[in-house]
Amino acid sequence: MELSLMGFADNLYAQQVTIGNGVNESEAVLTQGRALVGVILPAAWTAANLGLKAGFSAGTLQAAYDNGGNLLQSVVAASTFVALPTDSVVYAPWISVTSINTDRTGSAVNQGAARTIVLLFRRYLS
Numbered sequence: 001m002e003l004s005l006m007g008f009a010d011n012l013y014a015q016q017v018t019i020g021n022g023v024n025e026s027e028a029v030l031t032q033g034r035a036l037v038g039v040i041l042p043a044a045w046t047a048a049n050l051g052l053k054a055g056f057s058a059g060t061l062q063a064a065y066d067n068g069g070n071l072l073q074s075v076v077a078a079s080t081f082v083a084l085p086t087d088s089v090v091y092a093p094w095i096s097v098t099s100i101n102t103d104r105t106g107s108a109v110n111q112g113a114a115r116t117i118v119l120l121f122r123r124y125l126s
Helices: none
Strands: 012-019 034-040 049-055 081-083 094-100 115-123
Touching: 012 094, 094 115
Parallel strands: none
Antiparallel strands: 012 115, 034 081, 034 115, 049 094
16 A cells, blocks of 8 residues: 655655565565665564565566675664665566565565565656
8 A cells, every 4th residue: 555655755655565474475566667765664573684576577576686696685673764775776567575584594584463564665767
């Protein structure tokens, strides 16, 4: 669900996604020409890093890596806003966020309850 950002530049958009109870991946999000630039984590979060999957359709998402072969992931904690640096922006039509192990191996970590995450996008195509 896209959220209203009153008082913000008209090229910023917020959208909620949920990682369900006992699972490790959110639903797929159509980016609509926008780049993911930040995430807001809920007040409760099962300890894990946040990873990204990307692809050309909702059914073909794959883990996202940088050009050095490193899995794209962010260290996150409950009740935090995490800005994603421009070198980690994924330009893909579809993305999802994943809950992954803090040892940076990318192995899945299931959340202990449904977790709603706010994704902050910035328009990069017009």
